[in-house]
Amino acid sequence: MHEAPREIEELIDLMAKLPGLGPRSARRAVLYLIRKRGILLHPLADAMHAVAATARECVVCGNVTTSEICEICSSEKRATGELCVVEDVADLWAMERAGVFKGRYHVLGGTLSALDAVGPEELRIPKLVQRVADEGISEVILALNATIDGQTTAHYIAEELDGRCDVTSLAQGVPIGGELDYLDDGTITAAMKARKAL
Amino acid sequence: MHEAPREIEELIDLMAKLPGLGPRSARRAVLYLIRKRGILLHPLADAMHAVAATARECVVCGNVTTSEICEICSSEKRATGELCVVEDVADLWAMERAGVFKGRYHVLGGTLSALDAVGPEELRIPKLVQRVADEGISEVILALNATIDGQTTAHYIAEELDGRCDVTSLAQGVPIGGELDYLDDGTITAAMKARKAL
Known part of the structure; x- marks a missing residue:
């Protein structure tokens, strides 16, 4: 399939590799990016380069960070x-x-x-x-x-x-706002076993 | 909300503006990009810059192109x-x-x-x-x-x-593979009005 110029096809192919995007939504996203070139496409490319250059794993906990030790590990x-x-x-x-x-x-x-x-x-x-x-x-x-x-x-x-x-x-049980009718058997069983006196 | 370093939050905010992505899927996509930095994040940023620099409207038909006149308009x-x-x-x-x-x-x-x-x-x-x-x-x-x-x-x-x-x-009617039970009334009406002799 060769509908768009090579540069655009390449961008579509890369976008389609993102979780949650397929070929169709990748095409839509790329056309949207081209329309919003100044306010979205350029800033997004710059932000990606910035993250690629700075993101790393916290050596203590494995969190994503831009320094050697993440903000949480280094917070007093x-x-x-x-x-x-x-x-x-x-x-x-x-x-x-x-x-x-x-x-x-x-x-x-x-x-x-x-x-x-x-x-x-x-x-x-x-x-x-x-x-x-x-x-x-x-x-x-x-x-x-x-x-x-x-x-x-x-x-x-x-x-x-x-x-x-x-x-x-973490405790297992009925989520806040959850309706029993929509919960799976395992959740109801876990909530029953962990029931508490009111 | 401030969970991630500034550079990463900025990338998440920009990604969340894409059609089809919300805040939650934007976060997932950015974490995925960081994990796949070499094979996806860098190439994606480069591809975005390339498209931003070259994409334009065909002066004849309005198609997206990288030249003055698109491939279709200029094809003999x-x-x-x-x-x-x-x-x-x-x-x-x-x-x-x-x-x-x-x-x-x-x-x-x-x-x-x-x-x-x-x-x-x-x-x-x-x-x-x-x-x-x-x-x-x-x-x-x-x-x-x-x-x-x-x-x-x-x-x-x-x-x-x-x-x-x-x-x-374009003709209106039942899509190929379409099941009547799943079609809206308007489509069935259009297909009925445009019925053909076999």
């Missing part, structure tokens, strides 16, 4: 005794938006997966065990996704840290 | 007597993918809209009338969207060109 306002373990940076951002956790993070970079041959060494699990000892962590909060791989990883970490510190995980 | 293989009128470049690309039309195009750049104060002068309609005379066009095929604004525009153009050349429009 964050509690030092608690570590929240997340799968990836998107989950860390979600926790920060909720604004409920005032400690520091540890980004695993994925979950254990026999199928994809991801073992503890591929994740930041040895580094987590080391941090618990070095930083005098009293509680590790596992904020992993409620998927099979996420829960497998949570159990593995809980065993690795057994006796070194408290290990807790 | 395209029939010169037929003009296909489309609303925008995405529609031109859709026609080209179908591969059924071998003439040339005229991109209006939108539709007439009383609500948005878009009159014939805001579109490329005067230019279309001029092309029909100058290029000795025998048939103008209106390939406008089957929306109210699209059909209003089609009728306006048909009146403007009345007596100067044949004016036809």
Whole structure:
């Protein structure tokens, strides 16, 4: 298929590789970018170059940062005794938006997966065990996704840290605003098992 | 909200302005870009700069091109007597993918809209009338969207060109593979009115 000039086809092909965009939405996005050249296309290209040049992993927790140690790890306002373990940076951002956790993070970079041959060494699990000892962590909060791989990883970490510190995980149950009729059986079962006295 | 470093937040904000991406998918896309820095982020930024520097409107038909006159208008293989009128470049690309039309195009750049104060002068309609005379066009095929604004525009153009050349429009009916049960009443009515002897 060769509808557009080469430069434009190349941009469409690259845009179509982004998660959430297919060939059709990539074409629409590129035409939109061309129409908004001054206010969007140029600034976007510049912003991409800036991020490509500066983005890196925090050497302590694995967060995305532009310095050696991320803002959270280097903030004196964050509690030092608690570590929240997340799968990836998107989950860390979600926790920060909720604004409920005032400690520091540890980004695993994925979950254990026999199928994809991801073992503890591929994740930041040895580094987590080391941090618990070095930083005098009293509680590790596992904020992993409620998927099979996420829960497998949570159990593995809980065993690795057994006796070194408290290990807790996010509660499972009915989401706020959730209607029982729309929830899956697993969520209802988990909410039932974890029911509380009012 | 300030979860990520400034450079990354800026990129997320710009990405979220693309059609089809919201704040959440923009965040996911940016994290993906950072992970695929070498093979995607750098090439994408370069491709955007290249398009920003070269993309322009064909002075004849309004297609997106990198030269003064687009490949279709300058091709000697395209029939010169037929003009296909489309609303925008995405529609031109859709026609080209179908591969059924071998003439040339005229991109209006939108539709007439009383609500948005878009009159014939805001579109490329005067230019279309001029092309029909100058290029000795025998048939103008209106390939406008089957929306109210699209059909209003089609009728306006048909009146403007009345007596100067044949004016036809794409047939309306049941799409190939379409199931009646899933079609709206308007489509079924149009297909019924335009029924053909087998």
